Amino acid sequence: MTEQAQAPHIFLTGGGTLGHVMPNLPLIDYYLAEGWQVSYIGSKTGPERAALAQIKGVTYHPVRTGKLRRYFDFQNFLDLFNVSIAVIQCFLLFRKHKPTVLFSKGGYVALPPVVAARLAKVPSVIHESDKSPGLTTNLSKRFAQKICVAFQDTARYFEPQKVVYTGLPVRNLVFEANKSRGLELIGFDGNRPILLVFGGSLGAGFLNKLTRENIQNGNLDAYDVVNICGKGNLDTQINQANYQQFESLGNDFLHIMQAADIVLTRGGATSLFELLAMQKPHIIIPLSKKASRGDQIENAQYFASLGVSTYLEEENYTWTKLAVLLDQTSFNWNTTLLQIQKLAFDQATQKVITVINEVATQK
Numbered sequence: 001m002t003e004q005a006q007a008p009h010i011f012l013t014g015g016g017t018l019g020h021v022m023p024n025l026p027l028i029d030y031y032l033a034e035g036w037q038v039s040y041i042g043s044k045t046g047p048e049r050a051a052l053a054q055i056k057g058v059t060y061h062p063v064r065t066g067k068l069r070r071y072f073d074f075q076n077f078l079d080l081f082n083v084s085i086a087v088i089q090c091f092l093l094f095r096k097h098k099p100t101v102l103f104s105k106g107g108y109v110a111l112p113p114v115v116a117a118r119l120a121k122v123p124s125v126i127h128e129s130d131k132s133p134g135l136t137t138n139l140s141k142r143f144a145q146k147i148c149v150a151f152q153d154t155a156r157y158f159e160p161q162k163v164v165y166t167g168l169p170v171r172n173l174v175f176e177a178n179k180s181r182g183l184e185l186i187g188f189d190g191n192r193p194i195l196l197v198f199g200g201s202l203g204a205g206f207l208n209k210l211t212r213e214n215i216q217n218g219n220l221d222a223y224d225v226v227n228i229c230g231k232g233n234l235d236t237q238i239n240q241a242n243y244q245q246f247e248s249l250g251n252d253f254l255h256i257m258q259a260a261d262i263v264l265t266r267g268g269a270t271s272l273f274e275l276l277a278m279q280k281p282h283i284i285i286p287l288s289k290k291a292s293r294g295d296q297i298e299n300a301q302y303f304a305s306l307g308v309s310t311y312l313e314e315e316n317y318t319w320t321k322l323a324v325l326l327d328q329t330s331f332n333w334n335t336t337l338l339q340i341q342k343l344a345f346d347q348a349t350q351k352v353i354t355v356i357n358e359v360a361t362q363k
Contacts, residue, residue, distance in 0.1 A: 009037035014105025015048035019270040090116030101360040118143040129269035131298040167348030168273040182259025196260035198228035267296030284311035
């Protein structure tokens with residue numbers, strides 16, 4: 001087969017947390033179905049490697065990684081060396097495989113592939129999930145042909161000719177998840193409202209603590225509670241009949257989300273877009289600025305301003321305030337649902353694919 005007759009080849013990247021991986025999955029499904037070659041650049045040990053190992057037809061290329069920080073740390077010097085090595089590794093990959101296009105979902109894994117793509121003359125598209133861009137996006141934006149954003153307001157941070165508002169792609173399983181399968185997995189009969197609590201792929205200590213306290217003191221007796229607590233965070237001392245806990249669940253998690261009547265979560269963009277696409281009542285307790293750059297608070301405030309989410313800041317948490325939000329979120333859900341439907345969260349995947357294909361054909 002001649003080089004001209006070969007199938008187009010897309011490289012994808014993104015990692016560090018599953019929030020930087022999950023939006024790539026519907027894109028991978030699409031390009032595999034279209035007959036493209038699909039490759040992925042990620043870290044050697046990060047969650048992206050385990051997630052991609054389950055997908056037949058994707059070639060995974062591990063590279064060195066270095067976490068970029070906004071503050072001084074001696075580790076920065078070693079990580080700058082690792083990032084430089086990763087750029088060289090990615091450049092050699094691109095020279096060897098001659099991909100048609102690169103798509104980057106961000107995370108600290110993603111900067112070297114984007115830089116290397118520019119050096120190897122491979123067109124690239126990057127995507128920013130949060131309302132304000134993270135460090136990787138700010139460093140990558142000058143090297144990319146197009147920048148997709150999940151929030152309309154985020155466009156103001158980028159050159160107008162580069163930026164496209166698309167929303168955030170969500171996994172196809174979000175629309176296929178089965179409530180009966182979810183009930184089977186958690187062992188509840190659905191006769192009482194089910195409260196799902198989760199804090200992203202790495203868990204959330206604060207949410208675990210408040211959930212377990214309110215299970216044990218009886219505040220959550222009206223609910224059957226499912227707590228996705230994160231790896232190594234199971235509490236074997238709790239034995240209440242209305243409490244189930246799991247470290248993590250892979251794709252089964254979305255079946256459980258479908259079975260839930262209301263969800264308590266952090267403010268990661270991927271989780272929020274999946275909840276909105278599934279049209280699930282939810283309350284956000286975003287990670288505080290003491291432990292983050294405040295992106296989750298911005299996400300929560302934005303969606304609350306659109307009338308599709310409710311939120312409570314971690315520093316202001318009390319059980320009384322949370323109990324009021326649980327009641328209000330359920331009571332107002334029909335009105336909230338109308339607002340969600342207007343925003344068409346289910347169209348993001350196709351919008352991103354359109355941008356990628358346009359950039360690929362301009363090569």
